[in-house]
Amino acid sequence: MTTALLAIDVGGSTSRATLVDHAGNCLGQGRNRGGNPGSNPPDLANAAIVAAVEAAIADAALPGLTIELALLAMAGPKFKAVQDQLETALKALGLTGPVVFTGDLQAMVASVTAATNGYCIVCGTGAGAVRLRDNELDAVIDAAGWLLGDAGSGYWLGHQAARAVTADLEGRGEKTALTSAILGDMGIELNDDRLPDGRPVPYRHFVDTIYAMRPIELARFAPMVIANRTDPVAARLLAQAEDYLVQDFSMVFDRELAGPVVLGGGIVAHLSGLQSRISEIMRGAGQVPDIRLVQDGSVGAVVLALRSAKVTVDEAMVQSVITSIAAHGLRARA
Numbered sequence: 560m561t562t563a564l565l566a567i568d569v570g571g572s573t574s575r576a577t578l579v580d581h582a583g584n585c586l587g588q589g590r591n592r593g594g595n596p597g598s599n600p601p602d603l604a605n606a607a608i609v610a611a612v613e614a615a616i617a618d619a620a621l622p623g624l625t626i627e628l629a630l631l632a633m634a635g636p637k638f639k640a641v642q643d644q645l646e647t648a649l650k651a652l653g654l655t656g657p658v659v660f661t662g663d664l665q666a667m668v669a670s671v672t673a674a675t676n677g678y679c680i681v682c683g684t685g686a687g688a689v690r691l692r693d694n695e696l697d698a699v700i701d702a703a704g705w706l707l708g709d710a711g712s713g714y715w716l717g718h719q720a721a722r723a724v725t726a727d728l729e730g731r732g733e734k735t736a737l738t739s740a741i742l743g744d745m746g747i748e749l750n751d752d753r754l755p756d757g758r759p760v761p762y763r764h765f766v767d768t769i770y771a772m773r774p775i776e777l778a779r780f781a782p783m784v785i786a787n788r789t790d791p792v793a794a795r796l797l798a799q800a801e802d803y804l805v806q807d808f809s810m811v812f813d814r815e816l817a818g819p820v821v822l823g824g825g826i827v828a829h830l831s832g833l834q835s836r837i838s839e840i841m842r843g844a845g846q847v848p849d850i851r852l853v854q855d856g857s858v859g860a861v862v863l864a865l866r867s868a869k870v871t872v873d874e875a876m877v878q879s880v881i882t883s884i885a886a887h888g889l890r891a892r893a
């Protein structure tokens with residue numbers, strides 16, 4: 560019989576489950592679509608998380624596997640009904656211990672450092688910033704979900720891009736390369752045909768398609784904003800996203816609290832001036848900038864799961880987890 564810890568990195572677009580032993584060795588991994596109930600229908604969110612766990616268990620292929628503890632690193636609001644359903648489902652898969660919930664920004668920090676003081680800025684499907692003090696959340700800005708916040712996030716970029724395309728098609732906004740890029744991605748022909756009411760046919764097709772999507776799916780347009788960053792409209796959106804994140808950091812930054820600044824999420828690396836602007840704020844407070852980019856947020860979920868199981872995690876352990884997960888991924892692709 561093998562006892563494992565289960566760490567689940569739950570995002571708005573992707574859920575990743577990792578099984579590890581108490582030394583942080585990766586035993587199995589699985590992934591599925593977004594499992595965040597704040598940005599996905601609760602039933603679909605639960606199903607995605609469970610499917611990712613099932614894939615991790617199948618990948619581990621260990622007879623008699625029991626799961627001592629499950630930790631979920633998740634952005635945004637938590638829903639009690641979803642938690643209860645998820646706990647029942649995980650117990651059916653071999654969970655014998657508790658289900659622990661923590662924030663995705665805490666997991667981001669733990670993905671690159673064992674430091675218990677510091678900062679994290681995340682910009683993926685969602686966005687926000689936190690300050691950690693003695694391994695506890697000391698301040699949080701934004702990370703409020705797509706409906707109420709996440710300014711500068713992948714969702715925000717996609718939403719703003721869709722609004723720009725709508726304005727372009729109707730002739731009340733600036734021409735932008737995002738129009739052809741996004742319509743092409745959606746399979747909508749860009750032409751000059753008009754409806755009886757005078758509106759462009761592509762406009763009507765675009766609007767109908769957008770309203771048939773779940774709101775969070777607008778994040779799919781963010782990569783097109785990045786790919787067309789020389790377009791004036793796209794450039795302004797990226798600049799505004801960067802401004803939002805700098806503002807978030809400024810609000811959580813404490814000039815008396817030194818520590819690394821961790822940047823995570825699929826969008827953050829494409830905000831070209833972000834690191835230099837953060838460095839400027841830190842230097843102005845007399846601190847030496849230590850900015851680290853997260854490559855794999857699931858590492859932090861594992862680190863937090865280990866800590867929840869009373870395992871002492873130092874810098875060497877964090878590096879060991881990073882190495883083990885990367886090696887497992889390479890074996891899986893071989």
